[in-house]
Amino acid sequence: MNTAEFDEIRPYNDEELPAVFEELIADPAFQKVATEVIPDVPFELLAQKMRGCKSKLEFQKTFCYGLLWKLAKDCTDGLTLDHTSLPDKGKAYTYLSNHRDIILDSGFLSILLVDQGMDTVEIAIGDNLLAYPWIKKFVRVNKSFIVQRALTMRQMLESSARMSRYMHYTIGVKNQSIWIAQREGRAKDSNDRTQDSVLKMLAMGGEGDVIDRLMEMRIAPLTISYEYDPCDFLKAQEFQLKRDIEGYKKTMQDDLNNMQTGLFGYKGRVHFQTAPCINDALGGMDRSLSKPEIFARISTLIDERIHSNYRIYPGNYVAHDLLYGNTDFSAHYTQEEKQRFETYLDKQLAKIQIPNKDIPFLREKLLLMYANPLTNYLAVRK
Structure with a gap:
């Protein structure tokens, strides 16, 4: 298999890290952010610790793990994961989940998995969120692969097919779990529904018919329940602006503001709940159905598993x-x-x-x- 086609979108390989670390360390914008986030450690010391990391996982455990748990302690009333429906901890899954927070959905999941003796996840992230070169490098160090957004229809099709092949390769060959949202962007009204287009994209790669291809991805529906959504007022505000201003579009500054509010705002209790892998249900599905019907049924199945696992708060x-x-x-x-x-x-x-x-x-x-x-x-x- 020729993996060179993934070079533009995949996370860095571990042997590429030393060169990327040097680029980040030399970037004034990265230096500024790093010293703001970790104010009590001199940047030279952070740089030294970065150079000592031999793998992406080691980098995550050295830097991101502690920062995310500190954030959880400061901004939540408890962060929990129930993974009992997926007892085989050595298997890679595609965690397909509802989407509440741009950074923390996958970030919190990863630290919870580490605490249960598992590997962190690779993350699909839209390139619209990668405002600066250092952010793009940083997320690829942090096991993210890039979803290209602003493309023509034809480019979009090619890009989706490549990403799908990459995800099949990640689950099947690398045995590395993935986190992906059930829809593009967050559900502004928390009415979480799986978009058929996400399943269509997943079924572009792999072998066999649509059901075989989706079974290769070992999809495990994941429910994320935040007691309070710190971005709720921004979402409500966006509803009114869209109602009142024809063609209203959020700016890059709005996106950054959303990220910051989501990160540091109060979330109350936060719970992650896995459902069993859907392969049991896929195996029994009628393969003679039309593709649209198959996708619609699978979306409904995933929605039911996500909805039934909500943690309902007062x-x-x-x-x-x-x-x-x-x-x-x-x-x-x-x-x-x-x-x-x-x-x-x-x-x-x-x-x-x-x-x-x-x-x-x-x-x-x-x-x-x-x-x-x-x-x-x-x-x-x-």
């Missing part, structure tokens, strides 16, 4: 009751918990600074974000 029940103006779920929260959620809501609404601020609209959008996981959970748990 705020989700409160939001549902407030949104629909009833007390159907009042047995699931105390008055104190209701008060706490409403206070949180008011605080987030107050952060929105836009002209013609439509509070009832914004409030409804925020409530919807917290009610939707419960709505979807109940729909599959019936």
